[in-house]
Amino acid sequence: MKVLKFGGSSVGTPESILNVKNIVEATARPAVVVVSALGGVTDQLIAASCMAAAGDSAYSESVDSLMERHHKMVNAVVEPRRRPQLLENLDHLLTDLRSILHGVFLIQDLTPKTADAIVAYGERLSSLITAALLDNACHVDSLDVVCTRVQNSKTLVDFDLTNRRIVEQFGKHPGLFVCGGFIAKDAETGRITNLGRGGSDYTASIIAAALNAEALEIWTDVDGFMTADPRVIPTAYTIPQLSYNEAMELCNFGAKVVYPPTIYPVCTKNIPIYVKNTFHPSHAGSVISSDMSLTANGESTFTAPICGISSVNRTSVVTVSGPTMVGVIGVNRRIFACLAQNGISVFMVVQTSSETSTSLCITPEDGQKACKVLDAEFAVEIEDGAMNKAQLEEGLATVAVVGENMKRTPGIAGKLFSVLGRNGISVSAIGQGSFEMNISFVIQQEMLSKALNVLHNSFFLSEYQDVNVFVCGTGNVGGSLLQQIAAQRERLMKERRLRINLVGVSGRSHSVYHPEGINAAHYEEAMQNGEPGGINHMVERIVEMNSFNSVFVDCTASENVARQYETLLSHNVSIVAANKAAASSDFGRYKLLKDTARERGVKYLFETNVGAGLPIINTINDLTGSGDKVLRIEAVVSGTLNFVFNALSADIPLSKAVRMAQEQGYSEPDPRVDLSGKDVIRKLTILARESGYRVNMEDIEAHLFIPNSLFEGSLEEFWEKLPGLDAEFEARRQRLETEGKCLRFVATWADGKGEVGLREIDQTHPFYHLEGSNNIISLTTSRYHDYPMLIKGYGAGAEVTAAGVFADIMRCANF
Template sequence: MKVLKFGGTSVGSVSSILNLQKIVEKEAKRQPVIVVVSALSGITDQLIATSQLALKGDEGWRLEFDTMVERHHKMIDAIITDPHDREVLFKKVDSLFEQLHSIYYGVFLIHDLSHKTEDTIVSYGERLSSNIVATLIRGAKWFDAREFIKTEEKQGKRSLDSELTNKLVSDTFEDLSRISLVPGFIAQDRESGDITNLGRGGSDYTAAILAASLSAEVLEIWTDVDGFMTADPRVIKGAYTINELSYAEAMELCNFGAKVVYPPTIYPVCVKNIPIKIKNTFNPEGQGTVIKSYVENNQKPIKGISSIKGTTLITVTGLSMVGVVGVNRRIFSSLANNGISVFLVSQAASENNTSIGVKDEDAANAVKVLNEEFRLEIEDGRMFPMYAESGLATVAIVGENMKRTSGISGKLFGALGRSGISIIAIAQGASEMNISFVVKGSDLRKSLNVLHDSFFLSEYKVLNLFICGIGTVGGKLIEQIKSQYEELKLNSNLKLKVVGIASSKNAIFDRDGLNLDNYREELKESEPSTPEHLRDAILNMNIFNSVFVDCTASRDIAALYQSLLENNISVIAANKIAASSAYENYYRLKQTALLRGVKFRFETNVGAGLPIIGTINDLRNSGDKILKIEAVLSGTLNFIFNEIGADIPFSETVRRAKEQGYSEPDPRIDLSGTDVVRKLVILTREAGYKVEQEDVEKHLFVPDDYFQGSVEDFWKRLPALDADFEQRRQKLSNEGKRWRFVATMEYGKTNVALREVSANHPFYNLEGSNNIVLLTTDRYKEYPMQIQGYGAGASVTAAGVFANIMSIANI
């Protein structure tokens, strides 16, 4: 025998109630079933709302009542095809509505709504729906739950009379019909005979009572979801159905916001070791979730994440609490006596304060009650008035395997800390099955996503990217991300989700990820943006695992890094301005990233995709000391001095460097050595020396006055240098030498200069726009370490930025 319970959404529409019919009739062919149904979706709330209108003397109650009548009539017309059955059912339903109308009218006349009357009113939802379903399913026998579900009042609270109820259920269902139909939720007081109920969600409880009393094979709860989810799917797109849960895990998730099962449901069937199966009326073929005593192959440390919005944390504090027996008893007794539920408790080991979590709507009353309870202690200064902080949220991670897995708390706090989420309070039971903590309400979405990702509940790890700059480098980067997206999902379980793209004038954002096929068109149609707007939009999204990628050369964009890092957003910069700016600014950015547990990466600032900065860091981290750096760091200048010849004058090589995308938009930045100076400063700092751009000694090859005026003037004047360069080049060629613009650092002293190198020098055969770096260290003194390769171009720079992104993804 099975017990099947169908919730409000399962009887809320014509299609869902017909699905219910198919499910029940299919199951009844195998074995007897007891079917428990809720009121039509939304009806219980409407019954209560209508009673409040009547209580206020508002004539609007009549309209609400008529709406309920019409909805039930339409349902009957749509699903009951037999004329005789329909007529009989209409009489039953209309009789119930006549009774309900009389009750409402009485409330309207005398302006009084007792608990007894309210309980009677809300009972009509299930009485109506169960009669409709009993008529729809041929052969179903309707039972009145009031005859066997009995309650009693203890200490002002209503509870189930388990002993009497179990006896009456056994007697009632001694001879099981093929299909028994029972209204959920409704009960009756054992003494007075008044209509009572089992509380909101009580239809689940009704079904559990029946299943336990009759030792059912299984209790199936049919609802509008596929089962328990790893997290709220409205918040976490990657949340999925948990196939199996233990009773204890399910109870913890239910108590912390998972609305799949009414919490009291679990206990009666748990005692009898009867499994609970959660199924979806709209997807009956789905696997669903099974709740049972023991879960095999339970590998993951946590099963799910649940949360409670609208949390208020009340702190009870005072020196008089230390070592005093009975303080906590007074706290919880006074709250319980006033009907205030506490769902989280956190106490300092010093005992001088206790924090309790309550719902926002209970906060004011809780503060009032506790201030009154400790009035004398507050008056003489032994305790402080209650402090309440609202607008918070409580998150719980749940799983029986946590008690057998070390480091869960460390991983939890580390993941949240790296995302800039502060924990306000924490509670963990000795069972280690539930770790609960309180955060700001604004951080709830971010917290859930961080934890879902960190504990491998998500199918994929997600990195959320904000890309600024869609020029040559940024455009190539987006192309590379797009082309590698599926490959990374398949082989690395990684989703690179671009959630923001900004050009110099516009910006677009989408938390779920932007379409990389038409982002340029979207940008053109978007609202104008400024660096400040870009920063604010990113911070307001408050999205987890965020990385800001700067593919610009903008000083204003570089100025955003500090704020982004302070808000736990990693920064990857192809832009050299920040790392080569004033040393104090560089140092502060590095320290902020270190303290916040995020990354500030700028590998492509020097050598495009070459692993120069990373190698220097690795050498230093292993205990080596960088003594000297000699490098050709400008792909543009190396291209120019490799191209120059008898038939290609100096001015033409500069023009070719610009046309082929090697130089900066303004080639004077390259020719002035500014770009190389920045790169040398960055390498020197990464090597462990304090240096400013002004400290670099410069020996340039283009007169200073060429760097004045406009770019157009520069291009006009540049050919005037060709004759001198050609004369010098011929002399150099005759000597078997070549020009290289070399950056040098030796024991912290820096200079850049155009040097003549002979054929036996490592720089002599450097081709095209390649870069080369020689590192002399304590370990590499006699034979310096050499790093050489393609050091310019949009594709390799974008690839280097991509490598930085992947280094963060793999942490």
């Protein structure tokens, strides 16, 4: 015996109800089919009731619409020979419905009894159509089977009487039965009642339990229980199997797949529930059972520490507090008794261990009322100052992370709150039972989407780990980076399950933003059709989008962009900077950025500030982080100047070498920026700071090889004056050539002091053989004392710099 339940969407159209026919015909007998009203009919009946109660004669048009819809359904799907009797039965019910509504219209009063009778017509009509559609099906009126009683003002199922009637109706002979869900009848008065919205699931579960069915199948319009709401998280996927407890937790916290009371009757009989899609019947769906090795299609079991994330999108928190609550017996009893008497339901409770406060999570509609009745309950204590007035916090949402395996996996809660903290999501209240199966917490409603996405991503419920990237600057470095992202994205997804989502790109004039991602190969076209550019607009959009696991990438050299770092870090956006402006700025600002990143749990990385893609800063961080101390730094870190001095020869004087550096893109458009040594001073400042020294750029002593007069005036004047130095440098070059030496512009940090300047290097020095625009750095530390550590390689160029930036993005993703 199987019990199959089909929801409103499954029987809502001729096409869908024919799918139901195919599914049922493929099911072995005996079987019971439970159906909801045609999709939207229950809402239409409620609306008609309200119109009639308000004296609006349009209720009659609503009945006409219902009649037309059901007639069309019959004519579309039921065999001609069965139609006349079926249409007569439907019309009889619809005539009764019209009469009831007319009575409501005349007296303009809608009692609960009448309202229940009206909404019952949806299932009464749909079950007749479904029974006529199916061959050899016997229609059973649920009003003759499911019985209820009123207890403490609540309508509850009378299981003893209902179970006896189910066995009498369905257990006599094997076959196919069809009945309506949701509806019931009071065992004492005979008045029509119901099991609440979603009650058709409950009806099917009650029947399955009473008949000791082998399975309960819930056919709906989704593929089963999802790891999260797919409308919020596009990467959510079907959970193959859940325990009864997991399903109940998810249902109670917002997952609308199954009506929560459905699970209990079949759970007590250990009957599995299969949740499947009427419109995609070949999909395995989800199975709910006590046997976690059981799946719908024999696939491997679900072993992730959590099985799903659910949420209550609208939450209010009422807090009762006061010093006299400590150790006083009965305070919580008064709180909950007061709320129960006033019909206010609490779905989560949080109490401090000091007993000074109790916070209650309720629906926003009950917030003000709860405060009012609680203040009345504790009026004497409030007047005496022993307790505070109830406090109401609105605009919240509740998230539940659910999974049986959490109780066998240490560190889940720690990881959960660490991930939330890194993404700037503050938690207002936390609830966790001793079963360790559900961790629930309250956050600001505006953070709900971000929280769901980051948790789904972090707990490996997503197929990929996502990092959302905003790129500022599309020049040489930025353009190369975007090309590399486009080229590497698929490989990273395949080999490392990492997905780089380019969600924003901005230049000076144009920008483009899209939370679902921008094709990095076509960003230029997207920018032209996008939004205004500029850093101010970009920061506004980043804050507005509030993306999880977000990284801001600065591929500019702009001070204005660097000034925005603190704002971005304070919004829990990691920063990867090729821009040296911030890391070499005033030490106080540098430290503030580092501290803010640390406090916010995000990254501020700038490996490419020195040596382009060479692993210099990370190496220093690894050394100092492991307890080593940097004693001395010697470095050639200007690719431009190294190119210039390597190019000097009898045929290439200084002026020509500088011109070549500019033409080949090694120098800035104005080479004086490089010749001034400021860039090297910036880099030495950054290296010293990362080595643990407090230093500003002004503290570095500069020994320049170009007279100050050449830095004054226009660029044209500079080019005119520069050849005047050729003879001097040629003479020096010839002398050094005979001595077996060469020129290098070296940055040095030793004994707590720094300097940059031109040095003569002999052939025994590791800097002598430095070719082209390469960089080299020598680190003397407590451990690497006699034999300093050397790092050498390409230190300039858009591609290697972009590669270094890409590596920093990867570090953020793996954080």
